[in-house]
Amino acid sequence: MREAAFVKQNKDKWVAFENVLSNQERLQPDKLSDLYIEITDHLSYAQTFYAGSNTAMYLNALASQAHQKIYKTKRESKNRIVSFWKTEFPSMFHGHHRELLISFLVFMFFTFVGAFSAAHEGDFVRGILGDGYVNMTLDNIEKGDPMAVYKEQGAFDMFLGITINNIRVAIYAFGLGILLGIGTLYIMLQNGIMLGSFQYFFYDKGLLWESVRTIWIHGTIEISVIIIAGCAGLVVGNGMLFPGTYSRLESFKRGVKNGLKIMISTVPFFIIAGFLEGYVTRHTEMPDWLAIFIIGSSLFLIIYYYIIYPNQFKRKARNATIH
Numbered sequence: 001m002r003e004a005a006f007v008k009q010n011k012d013k014w015v016a017f018e019n020v021l022s023n024q025e026r027l028q029p030d031k032l033s034d035l036y037i038e039i040t041d042h043l044s045y046a047q048t049f050y051a052g053s054n055t056a057m058y059l060n061a062l063a064s065q066a067h068q069k070i071y072k073t074k075r076e077s078k079n080r081i082v083s084f085w086k087t088e089f090p091s092m093f094h095g096h097h098r099e100l101l102i103s104f105l106v107f108m109f110f111t112f113v114g115a116f117s118a119a120h121e122g123d124f125v126r127g128i129l130g131d132g133y134v135n136m137t138l139d140n141i142e143k144g145d146p147m148a149v150y151k152e153q154g155a156f157d158m159f160l161g162i163t164i165n166n167i168r169v170a171i172y173a174f175g176l177g178i179l180l181g182i183g184t185l186y187i188m189l190q191n192g193i194m195l196g197s198f199q200y201f202f203y204d205k206g207l208l209w210e211s212v213r214t215i216w217i218h219g220t221i222e223i224s225v226i227i228i229a230g231c232a233g234l235v236v237g238n239g240m241l242f243p244g245t246y247s248r249l250e251s252f253k254r255g256v257k258n259g260l261k262i263m264i265s266t267v268p269f270f271i272i273a274g275f276l277e278g279y280v281t282r283h284t285e286m287p288d289w290l291a292i293f294i295i296g297s298s299l300f301l302i303i304y305y306y307i308i309y310p311n312q313f314k315r316k317a318r319n320a321t322i323h
Contacts (some may be wrong), residue, residue, distance in 0.1 A: 029198065036063070099238060107226075225273065
């Protein structure tokens with residue numbers, strides 16, 4: 001679409017939005033958020049096809065003004081916490097699916113590298129997982145309970161310890177994004193190789209299904225959210241490397257801000273993963289159908305909230321633009 005036609009098609013909406021922002025009356029947060037989503041979608045389009053134009057600069061200023069009114073106003077909705085997970089985060093995250101895909105692909109690649117290395121180098125698993133863990137697991141296998149490690153600690157102690165450890169790993173993945181994203185990719189490499197060698201170890205002992213049906217009860221969410229934390233780190237790195245129409249400092253600030261939002265979104269999921277590992281995974285006697293149901297439900301929850309749900313906001317904004 002030519003720039004003049006784009007302006008003509010949407011000018012009335014922009015003027016109306018300007019009037020809303022300058023209005024002294026208080027607008028419902030949900031309504032203002034919907035308008036903001038539409039404007040940011042227009043801004044994204046303008047930055048793609050009319051970069052550096054007056055239209056792009058105008059929309060950037062308008063979006064910035066709207067952002068301040070929506071997110072920096074002290075008198076916010078009483079349901080601020082709910083609105084973050086329901087509207088604010090999904091409306092922002094759909095623009096970072098590229099970083100999520102990169103994080104996922106890097107993690108999966110090194111998972112296969114870990115499995116391949118474990119298959120072709122005898123001591124690789126011990127070098128990655130440690131002699132203590134390997135010897136303990138071999139002993140448990142001989143006793144006929146290969147997943148006994150999940151029963152040794154008290155449920156609450158395991159829940160708390162695992163949750164804290166997983167959040168620590170995620171913070172590293174996010175924080176090391178400041179090294180132009182390279183540090184984040186290293187964390188994905190490290191954890192991917194660990195997972196690959198771990199799964200191959202059980203496969204080599206003829207216990208692949210036993211390990212999958214047990215470990216992935218909590219691991220589905222745990223691993224997924226580590227990958228999402230990797231996405232947060234890459235958002236920070238991209239903010240430094242690719243400022244676009246913003247100054248590099250402003251782009252970096254936006255990257256950190258969006259990365260922090262991504263990290264905050266993962267907290268409930270880490271708690272769920274910790275709860276599953278502490279209280280559910282230990283029940284290795286559960287039937288296969290129940291384990292599969294938990295794993296499948298966990299996977300659907302992650303895919304829906306981080307991929308399907310944000311895309312619904314994108315389609316909603318596009319439909320509003322068309323009409």
